[in-house]
Each structure stands twice: as C-alpha cells, then as structure tokens.
Amino acid sequence: MPQCSEIGPVACKCSNSYKMNLIEHLQLYECHLMAEETSHDELVALNKGLPSDVHLVRYWPKKAAREEQAKSADVLVEDLIAVSGIRAYKMADIFDALCDAGYEVIEIAQGYGRIRPNLFGVQAQPEE
Numbered sequence: 258m259p260q261c262s263e264i265g266p267v268a269c270k271c272s273n274s275y276k277m278n279l280i281e282h283l284q285l286y287e288c289h290l291m292a293e294e295t296s297h298d299e300l301v302a303l304n305k306g307l308p309s310d311v312h313l314v315r316y317w318p319k320k321a322a323r324e325e326q327a328k329s330a331d332v333l334v335e336d337l338i339a340v341s342g343i344r345a346y347k348m349a350d351i352f353d354a355l356c357d358a359g360y361e362v363i364e365i366a367q368g369y370g371r372i373r374p375n376l377f378g379v380q381a382q383p384e385e
Contacts, residue, residue, distance in 0.1 A: 292342035307370030
C-alpha cells in the first residue's frame with residue numbers, strides 16, 4: 258500500500274478532512290467490489306461469468322458504530338451485516354481494506370468463479 262510520503266500531500270487521503278468510502282479503501286489494497294448486497298446463491302448462479310479470485314465476504318461496522326447505526330436506523334444490530342462479492346488476490350487484502358474502512362469481518366469464503374483472473378474482462382480479438 259502506498260504511503261503518504263510516496264504519493265504526495267495533494268493525493269493523500271489520510272487527513273481527517275477527507276473520509277474514504279469502502280470502494281476507495283478496497284482499491285488501495287487492489288481489491289474490487291464485484292457484487293454488493295449479494296448471497297451465496299447469487300454468486301453460484303453467476304459462477305461461469307466471474308473470475309476465480311472472487312470471495313464472498315460477510316462484514317459489519319465495528320461495535321461502537323454498529324450500535325449507533327442500528328439505533329439511528331431503528332433496525333436490529335444483526336440486520337447491519339453486509340454480504341458482498343469482492344475480488345482480490347489474497348484474503349488478507351480484503352481483511353485489511355475492510356478493517357481500515359471501519360468494518361469488522363465476520364467471514365471470507367472462496368471458491369466462486371470459473372474464469373482465470375488474468376483472462377477476466379479480456380475481449381477476444383476478431384480474426385481477419
């Protein structure tokens with residue numbers, strides 16, 4: 258992950274005046290949000306169209322923020338659990354990105370997708 262001194266003060270997003278969202282945290286760790294608010298069954302249904310480095314991740318806000326958000330939204334704390342399909346080379350990258358973004362990871366499961374990661378998104382060249 259790049260440090261502030263490497264990218265310069267203009268591009269640095271570590272200051273308190275700028276709050277990074279989840280997608281920006283994931284991009285810092287070279288992770289990509291493929292499906293938000295998904296489930297195991299949805300990822301299995303999309304299996305043939307996903308790269309093999311997609312993980313099913315269950316997470317929620319850290320404890321202090323979790324209770325505050327549940328109270329303000331008038332929902333049960335258990336309803337704040339988010340389930341996403343996140344693409345990353347290593348599970349540790351997903352864990353680090355989510356923890357830095359203020360989330361607590363419940364579970365990271367692998368085994369989804371059938372396309373080799375280096376071939377995902379590559380268009381076939383037309384023959385002439």
